[in-house]
Amino acid sequence: MFVTFEGVEGCGKTTQARMLAELLRGRGVEVVETREPGGSPIGPALRALLLSDGSDLLPSTELLLYAAERSEHVARVIRPALERGAWVVCDRYGDATRAYQAFGRGLPREAVERVHALATGGLEPGLTLFLRLPVEKALTRARSRNSTSSSAEGRFEAEEEAFHRRVAEGYEALAREFPRRIRPVDGGGSREAVFERIRGIVELLLHV
Numbered sequence: 001m002f003v004t005f006e007g008v009e010g011c012g013k014t015t016q017a018r019m020l021a022e023l024l025r026g027r028g029v030e031v032v033e034t035r036e037p038g039g040s041p042i043g044p045a046l047r048a049l050l051l052s053d054g055s056d057l058l059p060s061t062e063l064l065l066y067a068a069e070r071s072e073h074v075a076r077v078i079r080p081a082l083e084r085g086a087w088v089v090c091d092r093y094g095d096a097t098r099a100y101q102a103f104g105r106g107l108p109r110e111a112v113e114r115v116h117a118l119a120t121g122g123l124e125p126g127l128t129l130f131l132r133l134p135v136e137k138a139l140t141r142a143r144s145r146n147s148t149s150s151s152a153e154g155r156f157e158a159e160e161e162a163f164h165r166r167v168a169e170g171y172e173a174l175a176r177e178f179p180r181r182i183r184p185v186d187g188g189g190s191r192e193a194v195f196e197r198i199r200g201i202v203e204l205l206l207h208v
């Protein structure tokens with residue numbers, strides 16, 4: 001089973017992905033926890049390029065770099081894991097490209113879909129958990145985390161609020177477009193409260 005987590009930065013998805021992986025492992029399931037950008041062998045180099053404050057990339061370059069990493073990620077990490085029966089829990093995947101590069105940057109959706117299909121061979125998650133949190137709240141969290149960490153991954157957090165609103169609206173539109181796959185989850189409250197919501201969905205849909 002292939003499960004992805006999505007949402008604007010600061011929505012809490014990374015913590016929730018880790019909690020889900022732990023729950024599944026506790027039930028005897030083999031879990032591969034991974035993320036985009038960054039989960040493939042070329043991921044760390046591409047992540048640094050894509051997220052560093054100093055990179056000045058055209059939207060089309062950005063799209064192609066995310067897709068390049070995804071192509072390696074799917075072929076070398078995700079498919080092999082799924083083929084041996086493991087679960088893959090991935091922090092961001094194709095919906096991030098749709099939300100950020102199409103809705104956020106304004107690239108044509110059909111171009112985004114073509115590039116995504118080439119990179120993945122059509123592999124889509126069985127379940128996508130979309131963590132919903134008001135943009136102002138999520139961004140405050142993401143920016144304060146970045147200012148206290150040593151990472152230089154601030155390129156997207158530095159974008160204007162209007163960009164993040166387009167991304168958030170993009171995720172809402174995607175949830176309407178793919179209602180069977182994308183499940184919105186209220187990201188408000190404690191991490192335990194959010195996880196209870198996720199656990200409910202996963203147990204109901206995936207019978208674990």
Ligand code: TMP
Nearest residue numbers: 009036037066092093096097100101156
């Ligand atoms: P994260 O570590 O908070 O998930 O940050 C990854 C950043 O990369 C986030 O700002 C969203 C962005 N991103 C895209 O723009 N397109 C993509 O396809 C992916 C996977 C991430």
